[in-house]
Amino acid sequence: MNITASYIRQRLQGDYTSQESGNLSRLICCEILGQKAVDYYLGKDITLSVKAEQELESILTRLHHFEPIQYILGEARFLGRTFYVAPGVLIPRPETEELVELMLKELSPISRILDIGTGSGCIAVSLAKELPESQVTAWDVSEDALSIAASNSKSLQVAVRFEQRDVLTYSPDATERYDVIVSNPPYVIEAEKQEMEQNVLDWEPSLALFVPDTDPLRFYRRIAMLGLEMLVPGGKLYFEINRAFGEDIVSMLRESGYHAIRLQKDISHNDRFVIAEK
Structure with a gap:
């Protein structure tokens, strides 16, 4: 026994x-x-x-x-690979694995990719690993997150360019051009806190989780605006979203001038991903 x-x-x-x-x-x-x-x-x-x-x-x-076991272990699995995690970044979720798998089915093997709000780097590093001829850039506002993401990039032996950027205030220059922008930004509204597990509320970074009840599309709207400047014609946006706001995000993107907009469900049949073309 x-x-x-x-x-x-x-x-x-x-x-x-x-x-x-x-x-x-x-x-x-x-x-x-x-x-x-x-x-x-x-x-x-x-x-x-x-x-x-x-x-x-x-x-x-x-x-x-209620400290998450991933923080105790210091690692989490993502698409079959081990990523270093600590309380400065969100623990990667299965839904985000689905997002990367979707992208890998659709992207050109030679793409210029920008990951906004990279956190642990799980999206950027995974894409760089699977698409070695692509150029991958990753932004985050958090120094802790960028340090963790860079560590994952090094341990998994891929080249990702990490930059500290506040997406809400950053103004790109005319030379920044991408074929793809992907983001899993903060999307949990404050009102949803009462439904969340204690190990998430007490330990995972609120900066990466929450948006105000009064402005749930804050990050999507800003990233969509940046996409109009930085995406090449025909370039794509890939978003992971709060299932409650799928139609709102689709409408916002349509009003912003994007086309070929798709709202897709995750494996649990919840609205979870939005894809749009410039």
Whole structure:
């Protein structure tokens, strides 16, 4: 019997569901404490050193305070690759994986791509990895995010140009031209906070999550304006969106002069992506 795994699940009881406790137990035993997965599933126990026991207690305390396991591990998986993450960036979501997969089906292998609000760099780095002949630039307002994204670019051995930019105030010069602009900007309105999990609210950066209730399209509107200046004719915008505002974003883009606008659903059948052409 795996006494350590049972102890972990017991300690997490009350804070997490049975399924969540089981998943966390496996991650802690295999990813942090070094147990082989086959031994874990066979129910074999682990012999822990005093240092490992102290580390385990520290992890359980952090989980009790709802710190995401990805921050504790210091990494998250995205499209089969491992990305370094820390509280300065959002944890990559499966929906964003869908966005990148969609882009990879549609983009030219030689594209000039701009990722606005790059965070961990998961979009920019993944595109650079899959489209090695493309030129990828990534913006973020946060120095912490840019440092984390640059670390991921280096560890995954791709060339991405990272720039600190506040998209709400930045004015591009006449030489900045792109074939594609992609963004997963802040899109959660303040009113939705009450529906969110504590591990998101307490730990993930609010700067990357929230927009005012009175202006939910703030970033989409600004990026659309920049796109009119920086996209080449026929260039494309790719947005990940709040499912509640798909039609509003489509209308805004149409009024801005974009065409061939598509509103697409994610795997959960929620409106999640908008694609438009200049």
